[in-house]
Amino acid sequence: MKLLGYLSELTIPLIIFYIVGYGLLQKKQVYEYFISGAEEGLRVVLRILPTLVGLMVGVGILRASGFLDFLGVLLGRAAGSLGISAELIPVILVRMFSSSAATGLCLDIFKEYGPDSLLGRTVSIMMSSTETIFYTMSVYFMAVKVKKTRYTLAGALLATLAGVAASVFLAGKMG
Amino acid sequence: MLNYLWAGMLLVGIAYGAFTGNLAQVSEAALESAGEAVTLCISMVGVMALWTGLMHTARESGLMGQLTRMARPAVRWLFPDIPAGHEAQEHITANVIANILGLGWAATPSGLKAMEALGRLEDSRRREGRSQVPEGAASNEMCNFLILNISSLQLIPVTIIVYRSQYGSVDPTAIIGPAMAATACSTAAGILYMKIRGRRKRT
Numbered sequence: 001m002k003l004l005g006y007l008s009e010l011t012i013p014l015i016i017f018y019i020v021g022y023g024l025l026q027k028k029q030v031y032e033y034f035i036s037g038a039e040e041g042l043r044v045v046l047r048i049l050p051t052l053v054g055l056m057v058g059v060g061i062l063r064a065s066g067f068l069d070f071l072g073v074l075l076g077r078a079a080g081s082l083g084i085s086a087e088l089i090p091v092i093l094v095r096m097f098s099s100s101a102a103t104g105l106c107l108d109i110f111k112e113y114g115p116d117s118l119l120g121r122t123v124s125i126m127m128s129s130t131e132t133i134f135y136t137m138s139v140y141f142m143a144v145k146v147k148k149t150r151y152t153l154a155g156a157l158l159a160t161l162a163g164v165a166a167s168v169f170l171a172g173k174m175g
Numbered sequence: 176m177l178n179y180l181w182a183g184m185l186l187v188g189i190a191y192g193a194f195t196g197n198l199a200q201v202s203e204a205a206l207e208s209a210g211e212a213v214t215l216c217i218s219m220v221g222v223m224a225l226w227t228g229l230m231h232t233a234r235e236s237g238l239m240g241q242l243t244r245m246a247r248p249a250v251r252w253l254f255p256d257i258p259a260g261h262e263a264q265e266h267i268t269a270n271v272i273a274n275i276l277g278l279g280w281a282a283t284p285s286g287l288k289a290m291e292a293l294g295r296l297e298d299s300r301r302r303e304g305r306s307q308v309p310e311g312a313a314s315n316e317m318c319n320f321l322i323l324n325i326s327s328l329q330l331i332p333v334t335i336i337v338y339r340s341q342y343g344s345v346d347p348t349a350i351i352g353p354a355m356a357a358t359a360c361s362t363a364a365g366i367l368y369m370k371i372r373g374r375r376k377r378t
Contacts, residue, residue: 007239008331020229020232022236037227037234041220041225041227056215057212058185061189064192065187065195098372107342110338117341124339124350146294152317158365166357167357
């Protein structure tokens with residue numbers, strides 16, 4: 001834990017040091033580059049803002065209506081017969097739409113069952129090996145005005161499914 | 176696709192909310208979420224500017240070019256139809272490195288740039304009559320790039336480890352190994368799928 005904490009603390013300072021140091025060694029105007037690049041950051045945020053509003057309103061409405069819970073219970077029963085814990089299903093569902101909402105559910109599980117329980121281990125691994133499909137697709141495709149996403153969703157779902165299956169399997173092996 | 180998905184989320188949510196008598200919460204959630212999205216954007220403007228500033232510096236000083244050359248074999252294997260030296264390679268490399276290091280905010284700007292570059296690549300193919308997709312449709316490279324992104328590339332799940340130790344785990348880092356293995360599984364599945372689906376028809 002100590003070593004890892006140290007490493008993750010080191011990542012960002014090291015990257016900054018490397019980039020700025022490298023630029024200086026090449027005798028480049030690093031400060032100027034940084035300023036003109038930083039301006040672009042504002043444009044990036046402005047570009048993803050509308051998509052983010054649309055998506056977060058969608059997720060907010062779905063959650064508040066109780067539909068996600070309903071779907072979770074429904075799929076939870078099906079999952080139960082496959083030997084997957086029903087509590088896992090809402091996390092998997094929400095994970096595809098919103099990272100922060102999924103983190104909230106994940107912390108609920110930590111609180112109730114503990115992070116070292118089978119369920120706690122499973123969600124930990126699952127959160128680490130999956131991504132927010134619809135957020136990523138919306139932000140990237142909307143930015144280039146692509147409407148037909150072709151096989152992206154199928155591939156993304158397959159990758160997520162593989163991640164979830166591996167998480168359930170590996171968490172079981174850990175105990 | 177996204178069109179129907181988004182509309183579906185809203186319509187199903189509102190209809191279900193009306194059915195279960197949760198409409199008051201639904202309208203509150205709609206307004207609140209819109210505000211939350213803006214708050215989130217404002218809070219990430221600074222970090223985003225920091226990363227795009229650093230990325231620009233790395234690009235202009237030639238560091239990014241060097242990293243791209245190092246990563247070229249992998250990028251060429253994943254995206255064999257991007258011409259050598261095309262700008263898309265550099266943005267894809269930057270995006271993948273940021274993802275592997277778990278720097279989510281740093282990945283987005285280069286990801287958007289990569290998508291734009293891939294869009295220009297497909298436009299030039301269209302002009303030469305070599306494109307296999309109509310305008311407004313994702314090119315194979317775009318699909319593959321997003322599948323790769325969504326398959327999760329992060330090496331060490333730092334935030335989850337922090338949460339685990341906050342919630343009293345006796346061994347918060349125990350999940351690192353399994354998490355890497357699970358990430359490898361999801362990425363392998365994504366790559367396998369894109370290799371099968373993403374092949375260009377040779378003429």
